[in-house]
Amino acid sequence: MTAHQAIHRLDYTAPAFLIDRVDLTFELDETDTRVSSRLVIKKNKGLQSNTPLILAGEALQLESIKLDGAPLPASAYQRDDATLTIPDMPDEAILEIVTRINPASNTALSGLYASNGNLFTQCEAEGFRRISYYLDRPDVMAKFTTTLIADKQKYPVLLSNGNRVGSGQMDRGRHWVKWVDPFRKPSYLFALVAGKLVAQCDTHVTGSGRSVAIEVYVEPGNLDKCAHAVAAAKKAMQWDEERFGLEYDLDTYMIVATSDFNMGAMENKGLNIFNTKYVLARPDTATDADFDGIDSVVAHEYFHNWTGNRVTCRDWFQLSLKEGLTVYRDQEFSSDIGSRAVQRIQNVRALREYQFAEDAGPQAHPVRPDEYQEINNFYTWTVYEKGSEVVRMYATLLGREGFRRGMDLYFKRHDGQAVTCDDFRAAMADANHADLDQFALWYSQAGTPHLDIASHWDDAAQRFTLTVRQSVPPTPGQAEKLPMHIPLAVALIDRRGQTLPLHLADESCATDGAAGAHHRVLELREAEHRFTFVNLPCHPVPSLLRDFSAPVTLAYPYSDDELVFLMAHDDDAFARWEAANSYAVRLLCQQYAAVLRGEKVVVPEQFCEAFRALLENTALDPALVALMLDLPRENYLLEQLDDVDPVKLAQTCQSVRQQLARSLRPQLWLRYQQLNDGQPYHYSGEQVARRSLKNICLDYLAELDESMIGELLAQQYRKADNMTDRLAALRALVNRDGGEAQLADFAGTWAADALVMDKWFALQATSRRPGTLTRVQTLLGHPAFSIRNPNKVRSLINAFCLQNPAHFHAADGYGYAFAADRIIELDAINPQIAARLATCFNRWTKVDTHRRVLMRTELERIAAHPDLSGDTNEIISKALAA
Template identity: 75%
Template structure:
């Protein structure tokens, strides 16, 4: 059986024994034998003892030569073993020259230097640079990089790296060279090199200080017409960061390269961002509104990393959320300013609840700042990113936007050019605002999702309303006892006409606003409001002011009232979501799959459809039932197929009851206007397609006509795919699915949508379809996008078929994880997370899933990445 890697612990951190001032790299590119020459100017850390050896990291490298201060090292002067290169006798300062050989073509892990479609690409976060050259591959070793790339001019006409281009020329044998200098110190994980046959789309940006920045987006030939949205996103992000945070770009050129083979969404390498093509390439015929929105968000995220991640980086990988949580918050704020703030907030919270809350409640639970890890690649999680962003958002909620900006300004003033910690960020917020955030630090150290139990009591005679809030947090692996968190709770009180009441506490001389943020620090807190003229309906956790679960005994009438009247858009959606959740869970427990929808719920949903003042995008979200994944997390001993049937039953019942309103809304919005990508048009399409999705549940000729017409006549992928998703679930939809596959068979990104659509389909035979599609010419197990689209969609989005009672879904997933682990352990480990919630299943499925987990864990040669996920999942059952 594989053995776990020895855990690395945060409290064991020690400063690097040696520092690297500058790095000169020369690459002579070759498909199977790339030569990398590095020249490192090294100095002993002042705190390091003189007899301390220099230990460099290196994986899958062939050592060709090594010199110290110009003299070749004898064989007994260094040791090359166990992925390290050790030099026992090092002077205080030295120049170390190392030549290594690597095989990019054989690198299926897509970490380090590899080939994609015949082009050279790098991915060095978290520990990929050690697969390129021997180095102190840790984020707190920051150096200035100079990179020279030599390659065949015909095969690789474009040669890119970090920083500014300072020289280029030609050599013998039809080779050419380009030299790049990055003037800013950076850790090796931010190094990048790209070489290949690319074409580019160019643009520019003038900073507020008047500097001209060239923007260049590099893509494979034939894709330039799909880069314009990404270029505009860069320009918008640059302007926004200057206006919101006073941060300007600092190099002459900002470059993006799109590649189809990439483990992540994108990577923020200094000045040269490498992107998964999914987040660059888009035009209305091939990309949906969600794709365009995703490009805006991811382009902004990687650009914002220039300051929150590059100029100020993390001291060690335990501090990963220092850059990722902060930058997710920044890209969410950018997207909110770009479109509907309310809709953006709701979408972010939905993702957090479905995935991060599940992570917090499962075997992989860990704090935002983990205390230990075996494989750092497994900590690129929803907790580090999305919960980390919520922690940053709470700073802004507690300190206010101006206070948060003061803290950010002080953070950059103190730490520009440094590798720092989450505590350094919190200290900047404290010092800039003279705030008490000592207890707030527990958000970094304690795992789990806090629960707020709220009780409200109205005293009619005294006209007071008392809210009592009790906080708790469930045990998580390694943390049985949790101390109270510092939690901002935003709330308001509504009278029965829907008007907000002034909020005045008993010890206050006058009311202070109608919506306020109260700070919870104790296990139990009580807030007594005075001059409350009637029994109010509380609007709690407005704008989702903290990443917690809130429990309050709302009646159905209370929730319907809040759906109609709450001024806080998030709380309004939350009321609809909570009502539907409670209804579905009650039906699940009662085994009801074909009961009519309650009249009051139908009336409330009809009111949403009929409200002309409501943002159509918000209406679409309010009409959408809670996902199967979200419902799964609210239950134990789950029968997933029964759960899916219950949700499907309510959806069909609503469609029957709301048929007239749904049809009228659809026909009104389906006006035949040409495609536009702007807030109003996106919102209208969202509501139109939610209505079509409901109508698709009705087995009648008119529905079939609407679906066929929208599929055939749509001038954009949003509408065509919306129709196809509904058609794929119907008996009459197969010809349309086949047609889509034939039309788009040569477009890799569109085919990913086709794969995912069929993999997540609830119709019988889904697993057989997925197995057959693995032989499709457009599918490759070596391509992470294809794996996510087909196998990942089946395992993570097709609840009914993945959890089929015969266990074939589990066996299929285990087979693919074992197979993938030999090619790309990162992707295999992420897919293995589909087994995390096995203990929540009913006993028969639980036993089947456990058996597959055990089979994965026993696989000879299993990578540390996958073994860590599987073994932790198994530990949840002990």
């Protein structure tokens, strides 16, 4: 395995040269694009005067170089596979470089590439160097002017960053369009799009009265699927003005959708390029989750206009500065336009399943990493989702108004700059006169903090004491950890289900809520704290980590009775769900241990009664009930155990589900029939909630081996007027004997719709029925599948390897061999996608000895493959070192 040099955060030095202005001219062609760049360069003041100019460049054919108008002889520069160096560079100069590139051969989808006859760019993190030689780093910010020239018939639409300032006709059927971006930006935010596209347009009028054009571009035939994305953009613009006082700053906001994209979307200034998954939606082709995802991702990329573009990151170690902050902003947006409780629970559930596993595995790293080999590998759950939780803790500690003061100061200080996570923290601290020095540890320490909480009730004194001990587990490269600054939100509930007024013996340890409030935020700064609540009328049940006030794990010795009590009475929706989730985790782990002992799975009646009460509680939000009934995922359970047999764990989960279905059949059937009211589809919070509960009832009923249930599933599949209900029925059918007819019907109906076919692939890849891997291998040859398309890889290969633990971890090891084969194959095509798939081996030390041997063998086989990319090499080498 080839060694790749690590880059260290503490080695950062300011750029030796700055670029004031960039003039780019593209003569576009699918196989031979000519790029002319004119760079106005000056040396960075205060740095050594004899420093050479080193420009990054990859896979470029150099045609010419001019310095201040004169051709630069070959003896005046050096070039290798990654750089162009000019040793004797004047303090100020105009550098003109002409390069040629072949977009059609760019299967990595980084830089300028071809997709279905159109041309797109993806420059984050280091894709611009595949377009032209440049100082391709985020702290070099310049003003860009871009002229696009192309055959008008082949590329009638020509888009780039900023404002469209001119266009015209040329010879040989060509045309040109000129774009000027008035705001400085780093090269990773550059974008261009050229092709045969159509647009749905609308207008947003800002609070100051400016009219902003909204244009969503898609391939012909998809225009009827754009309305929701346009509406999402308008909602996001309005929300950002009202919540943070931030208006859009260009004449036009553009979104372009492509089916070939490594990520979800990209926030290029004024020209956001999206994966089609997060743009195209109609009720018959997209699920409620798809509509929700479009709202979230459109908002996320739009919000980057300020948190990422106007203020960007100094270096890639600061990636969470823009991503964690913007994820927090899009989560708050989704909470405000939908159900805040449901949004919070869904975010936490994903964080625990994926980011906590990342924190506990070989790829563990701080929110602000200290080193990396390939920056592409640090677009992680830790940087994004844990980073978002870190930002949320600022808001928890400082309050909503205090957080807004911090944001206002951040923009006032740093608009137009490339800055660090420390600059953001300083703005929050200074705006609120707060001590946030210890809070910096959230950026530098990896691992998920653990809170061990014990309680003591003094009946005579009517005092309740919580003793909280915190610790952070060792992670690769960080054996010892310091205590963190953690906000712990608590309430105390009496036996009637009422929250009690809280008075602390020492009021200085609470940061939120006045004495007597029913909800308090306690600040943890030491390894151990004692919090004593006084003047209580009775022995309470504590509600802990309300609204998930910090990204930590928590241990408290709740009895089963107390968890059932909190499920029924806690007024904090997250804590209510958490009680149900904790009870389910406890039950499933206990029953898995029983299975290992050769005993039968037995679901206690108390657990069934708790679920029965949820089904019968028609006053509770149906979406919250659905989340509470949805048992923890097997991947999450695997993290709670050691030396796991994933197949037996999956069998345990299914046995529990089947017993619950048998016990709760009358309530499940009744609630399903009540919710299956035949109302026409409408995407609204109320309808989404009703469908979510209806379909989880259906999912449980599908566990019953009854012909009546099979007929019910087939009937919902046939009669559904929307993809949410149709897919729910098909998913259940795929996991039962039969269902082949509906699978064939689905494929026949939607063969021409790539995104719907992705759902069809994923259903089969995640099926628990025997022979799933064989079907997946067969589907690799399906006409609708292409291993060069990231969406197809994610829907079939990644879905099997990352979301089907029972079959991926089959005892024969064929799942591991299949994954290794695909990683090696993909690495030669698209290293970013290969590296993400390679994370399926991250937790190989969690499984039993037999499987560990098989997984390590495949890891070593991948590592031994010649010419392994740096992206995949980093993931595999860290996994082997675990």
